[in-house]
Every structure is written in structure tokens, then in C-alpha cells.
Amino acid sequence: MPYVVTQSCCSDGACVVACPVNAIHPAPGEPGFATAEMLYVDPVTCVDCGACATACPVDALLPDTKLTDKQLPFIELNAAYYREHPHADRTPLALVPPHRESDTLGLRVAVVGAGPAGMYAADELLKLPGVEVDVFDRLPTPYGLARFGVAPDHPRTRQVIELFEKIEREPGFRYRLDVEVGSDVSLDELRVGYHAVVYAVGAATDRRLGVPGEELPGSVSATELVAWYNGHPDAAERDYPLDTERAVVIGNGNVALDVARILTAEPDRLAETDISRRALLGLRGSGIREVVVLGRRGPAEAAFTLPELVGLAGLDDVDVVVEGEVAVTDAKTGILADIARRTPVPGRRRIVLRFNRAPVRVLGDDVADGLEVERTEVLDGRAVLTGETERIDAGLVLRAIGYRAQPVPGLPFDERRALVPNDGGRVEPGVYVAGWIKRGATGYLGTNKTCSKETVDRLLDDLDAGLLRVPAH
Template identity: 45%
Template sequence: MSFVIAQGCCNDASCISVCPVDCIRPRPGDPQFMSAEQLYIDPDACIDCAACMVECPVGAIYDEYDMPDHLEVFKEVNAEYFAENPLEISEPVKTTRRKLTKDGQPLRVAVIGSGPSGCYAVDQLSAVSGVEVSLFDRLPTPYGLARAGVAPDHQSTKNITKLFGKIIRRPNVTCYFNVEVGKHVSISELLDHHHAVVVAVGADSDRRLGIEGEDLPGSYPVRKFVAWYNGHPDHNSDEFDLSGERVIIVGNGNVALDAARMLVSDIDRLESSDMAEHALAALRHSGIREVVIVARRGVLDAAYTTSELMALGRMEGVDLVAIPEEVTAAKDDSRLDQAQVRRKHALAAASVTPEDATADRRIVLRYGLTPVSINGEHRVKSVSFCKTAAPDDLESVETIEAGLVLQAIGFRSSPMEGIPFDERAGTISHIDGRVYDGAGAVMNGMYCVGWAKRGPSGVIGTNQVCAIETVAGLFDDFEAGALPPPGHPAERFPELIAERQPEYIDHVGWLKIDAEERHRGSAASKPRVKFVSIDEMLTASRA
């Protein structure tokens, strides 16, 4: 008997460290780790100890004899990985426990951003004796996209916040929520009170299509739509016209698939999730019957993961549709020799044709189309596409009518005052997490992690490996004497924050918000009912 990693794997590699026979791959440092859709357990080497299942923060590991029927296919998925990548056992890297102090004073680090990348950075920092961490978020609530980006029907994935909750309540971590760096306190002031600053602000803006009509009413970045249905306070008053029958999503990453699923899901299934009440009300009266997901490249280049496409194919009352010639165009591609690519292609090929679609709602997968223009006088009416392979063939232009367009072509970070920014990459200028200025010189004490460091890539757990690299460099710099000591005593900093932002939320305040949201959810048979305004959150924090 063996254990199996299935849908929902967060890739944070916590299961790898507890496996006594080293049978989980790929590992951090392996060539495939950063590009792997998930982790895998070798069925021949597993000794059925269950250590990985107990350790998994999102409940994605199952006993092979106790798997839900719809996840049975992951037995094959795990085995296929090792058929192509035979297990090679190697000695684990030995680590030494560090204790970081200088002249009897602790290492003090400020972390800006409490999303997954920030929490994993706090984990690496606060686990070491002699380190004190100040954690900031501009919202009264922590966890970033783990709270406001993960789809409401993926509650197991949101369980990662239980791990983050254990991290931020450590005694050497101080939370300063509802504090905006750059407004209430500057980067230079953080450096005056800490040895180092780690920027973990994620990617808060959007890549542009660069075509005519993309700013028409009815055309929006998918990030805004996701934030709206997840109850993000910046978007609780946004409105999306759901009266039309068709929505077009440009881009086919996992976020695009999440948005499509929300638009055509049975509203009764969403009622029991933590979707924002205003979004539930709007979707309850939605007229949408078709979502068209359009990608520039072919089916073998699809940005979504296999497990997310599987989830679309299992939706009750929803047909997953593909155009046969757009899928079969890849049938002779050499990449089909790879099991992961082959399975992704097979899933698309198994979709029904438009002629055979009979369900009341449908999700249509389109490949090899590049958007040319978004059309309409006062609001979106349609989108025109050309064949990516023949952009100059005007006769191949296809126009698809839709009342709502969501742009899902990627995210980028925004510049922060005092921090060098790479406009081309849309990230902070850095080398291995150390921030560098425009002249190529290291900025002592400045570091970055997460999407602000590497761009919008990977899944939640990828931030673990990213944080390990950055924090290791920070520790090395501290021990080498490269980080100037703070210019103020530790007790002065909380006084400064209280002066600048009297309504800051500490850890106790967040726990009050969390408890009240859960209480409201319990009354409605939901995981929680979120507060969607800052004022509501502040009121709950004072209860």
C-alpha cells in the first residue's frame, strides 16, 4: 500500500522533510521543482508510514485505498512521474541550527506583506533563535491571496492559512496590520528600526493586452473579478454585468479556470463556501450560460494545471467543449512523449464538440487565437481574434460576441518608493533575493521574496523555497557584519506605529475578526462569512 498526492497539492515541500525513505519528488533544488504541477509519491518506495499525510497542510495526500472516486486517476499520475523520473535516493542535506545575535541584541527584521510569501519568510526567520520579526499588511486581515485569491470552492487549499496562523502567533513575531508602508511608515524608517526589510508585496497590478477597446466598460482584469467574489475590501463595491449569456476570458492559467468555474457553477454549491455575499447575490441572478477561455498558444502550451482542467470536466450540468481541429493540431508534437503533457492533451481531446454539447451551461476551450480588438461603442459587445499562426491573414479573423471580457494574461508588481524596480520584468531589482540599486550595487538590509521577487509564477508552496533562498542570504549577511544595527531601541518602534496609525491591528485584533467571521459562518453553515469593508473589520477587532 502507498500514499498518493492528488489535486490541491500546494508544493510547499513540507511532506518531503518528514518522509523517512525519501520517496517524494521533485525536491527543492531538483531541476523539475519550480515547473512541476505538483509533488509525487513513488508507489514502489512508499512504506505506508502516513507521515506525509499528517504533515500536508492542505489535505492533498490520501491512502491509495481510501481515495475519493474522482481522484482515483492520481494513482496513475503519481506512478507516471516515476516511470519517467526513476527514484534516486540521496543523503539529505544536513542543516545546522543557528542562533543569531550580536552583542547580545537580536536580529530584527521587518516583513512587508502577510500573504504566502511573507508568511513563509516569517517562518524561516522566526524559527531561528535570536530573531525578532515585525510583520506588516496594509489590510486588517493577513494571508493575502490565500484569503482573497484562492477560489471559494477550494476550501482545502485555503487550509494553508492554518499553518500560517501558527507561524504569525509565535512569540517573536509582532503583527502590524492595517498599516501601509509608504503611508504610515517609510522604508527608511523601517531600516532605522530593524537590521533588514523583506518585501513580500506580491503582484498587485495587471499585464495589458495592448489592443483597441481593452478599457471599455465590461472589460476588466481577472484579478479584480477574483478579488470581488472573494470579498476583498478594495473591490466590494465593484460591479460586473452578468446579464449576458457569454463571457470571454483571455488567457488560460489556473486563475482563468477558477473564474470560469465560478461563473457557471451551481449557485447552491457556492452558497456553502466563503464567497462574498454580494457576489453570491449577483451570480444567483446571472444570465451567463457560456464561458469561452481563449489562449494565444496551442493546447500543449496551456498554462493551467492538469488537476484544474480535470475539475472543469467534472462539473455537474456543465459541458467542457473544445474545437477538435485546435486540439488535434498537436497530435504529432514530440512533447507528447512526456506523461504530464500527454495527459493534459488527452483531457482537452476528451472534451465534447460544440455540436454535441447538450448541458445548460458550457465552458469552451479555444487555442491558437490572439485578440485583435475588443469591440463596442459604449461597452463591450464582442472580441475579434486572429489565428496566432497567421496574424496577417485577415480572412481568418473571428469575432465572438460577449457582454463581459476578463483579461487573464498575468500580473506584475507595482513600484514602491525607495525600492529599485525592474519595469521590464515587473519585479523588484534583485539577485537571489538581495535588492540591488540601478547602478548594480547591493542595498544593504533590503531583500525580497515571492512574486515581487520572481514574478507571478508557481503555486502557494513555491514561496517556501523562494523564502529559504532569500532568508539564507539575509542570515549570511548578518553574520558577515553587512547589516548595520538599528538606530533605535526595540521598544520605540511600537510607539512610532501607534502614533502614525492609531487604528493598527495587532495579532489579538486579527483573532477577533477571524472569530467573528467564523461565528457568522457557523450560523449560515459556511466556513466563514467575511467582512468586506475596513470599517467592519475594525469594529470586529475592537469587540
């Protein structure tokens, strides 16, 4: 297998278009692309030309001869995908789309949100002749979760920012940073000044546990901790109780693994990253020796992706422990079973993956000092409580059960799904949504590319139909 996709894949899809032999799947337009954890190189079709590696914005594609020992599992993951999903009958997709004859000369669009979805929307618009795009963001710096949500020890994932910097240099692009839409400028004012407004404001808050004690000091959102160690302006001055030996992370998605990794990492190694100075200082004085990551369901239902699990398994200065038996049913449970057979090294910090536990109560009087959990069983894919409870002592309790969008002033909002109701991105002619505010907090960095293209297509449909207002100036 000449080239292999590794753990920093962002599913952008640029490699698919670059490949001359259609060797990378799932491609845009194919089943599973929008939800795929990563893309995969067909070991039979690949001709070792390197075009994919050149196109990849995060350097995720490597020759098999250059893989480190920690990356070797990706060889089997790439090959296994094609054993389970043969692509011999697939014709090349995502090549040249049908040419659109929209009259875009002079089209002015305001994009609200400078994160991945907003930048991809701007990119799609700026491919058209004569379009001007102003990108608004309430922060003085752009890129959203690509800057403030990616763990500092994953620098290659952050390289997608280099792609966004190229978009910034396109004719017709302009930033309006440190401007909060809804406060500094209203939607009505934007609609007067632009043909269309695209909201790509993401999901800025976290989901709540809804258990007693959740508001105690020391019980905090993993979202806030991520913002803290990435230097987000809203979180830069916060402090966290790191003088405890154990922390508990509720949830077992990628954010939970990120938080566990950062809390147990050697500070000297983190000092080589762009972690915030305040966070690094706090972690140098940390007493945390163990982070317990709790999953409500079993190993087979774990929410973290295979690439992130491979990265976690490859840590060489932290013990990763999987508690309990793991039935091997796929690649993910196979890796978890391998980890479960390891012998811990005395004295090391450690990350414990504990499954079939649901939070019941955050314990403590004035501050959090533990978590009460209840054992669960998985029946028909759902976690069912068994009545058996236990206490986990911990001075820091972090919830990492997903992001949640907030209502947008002037737009309808579905409280249950936490998104703006839309038709393929269209809220109404002239007002559109992209990214998490459009589809909910699901998908990966590259998912936003397909999502934003769909939204721009709806905008162009309305332009062609004469449904967009002409700006007043």
C-alpha cells in the same frame, strides 16, 4: 500505490521532509521543485505510513482507497511521473540543513506583506533563536493571495492558512496590519527601527492586453473579478455585467479556469463556500450560460496546470467543451482529447476551451459587446497570426494573462520584468525581497517557501558579515 497527491497540492514541501523513505519528488533542492505543478508520490517506494498526509498543510495527500471517481486520474499522473523521471539514483534531500552559527539574538526584522511569501519569510526567521519579526500589511486582514486569490470552491487549498496561523503563534511574531508602508511609514523609518526589511508585497495588478477597446465598461481584469468574489476590501463594492449569456476569458492559466468555473457554477453550490455575499447575490441573478476560455497558442502549450485541468474535467453540473482536434503528446493533451470526445448535455451551462486565438479588439460603442480575435498557428513554440479573424459576442470580457508587480517606493524597479532587481533576494544589505516582487509572477503557493528561505539566507549572510545596521530603538 498507497498514497496519492491530488489537485489541491501547494508544493509546500513539508511532506518531503516527513516521508521516511524519500518517496516524494521533486524535493527541495532537486531540479524542477521550484517550478513543479505538483509533487508526486513514488508508488514503489511508498510504505503507506501516512506521515506525508499528516504533514500536508492542505490535505492534498490521500490513500488511493479514498479517492473519489473525479480524483482517480491522479493515480496515473503520480505513476507516470516516475516512469519519466526515475529517482532510484537520488539520495534523500531537504532533510537537516547544515547548522548555521549566526548570532541572531535580538535580531529585529520588518516583513512588508502578509501573504504566503511574507509568512514563509517570517517562519524561516522565527526558527532562529532570539529573532523578532513584525509583519506589516496595508489590509486589515492577512494572508494575501492565500485568502483573496484562491477560488472559494477550492477550500482545501486555502487550508495553508492554518499553517500561517501556527506561524502567528510563534514567540517573537507580531502583526502591524492596516499599515501601508510607503504611506503610513517609510522605508527609511523602518530601516531606523529594524536590522533588516524584507519586502514580500507580491504582484497586485494585472497585465494589460494592449488592444483597442480594452478600457470599455464590461472589459475588466480577471484579477479584479477574483478579488470581488473573494471579498477583497478593494473590490467589495464593485459590480459586473452578468446579465449576458456569454463571457469570454482571455488567457488559459489557472486563474482563467477559476473564473470560468465560478461564473458557471450553481449558486446553491457556491453558497456552501466562503464566497463573498455580494458576489453570491450577483451570481444568483447571472444570465451567463457559456464562458469561452481563449488560448493564444495550442492545447500542448496551455498554461493551466494538470491538477486544475483534472478538476475542471471532473465537473458534473457543467459541460466542458474542447474545440478542435487535439494531438496527444502528454498527460495534459490526453485529458483535453478525452474532453473533446464528450457529448454535451443540452441545457447545461458550459465552459468552452478554444485554442489558437489571439485578441485583436474589444468590440462595442459605449460598453463591451464582443471580442474580435485572430486565428494563430504555433511555429517554434510561438503564436503566429494568420490574418483570419472572427467575432465572439460577449457582454463580459475578462483578461487573465498574468499578474504584474508595481514599483515599490524607495526601491529600484525593472519595468520590463516587473520586479525589484536583486541577488538571491538581496537588494542591498538590510533590504531584501521575497515572492513575486523578487522573481516575477511565477510559481505556486509552496514556491514561496523555497524563495523566502533563499532570501533569509542572504539576510543572515549580511548579518554574519556585519553589514546590517543596528536599530535606533
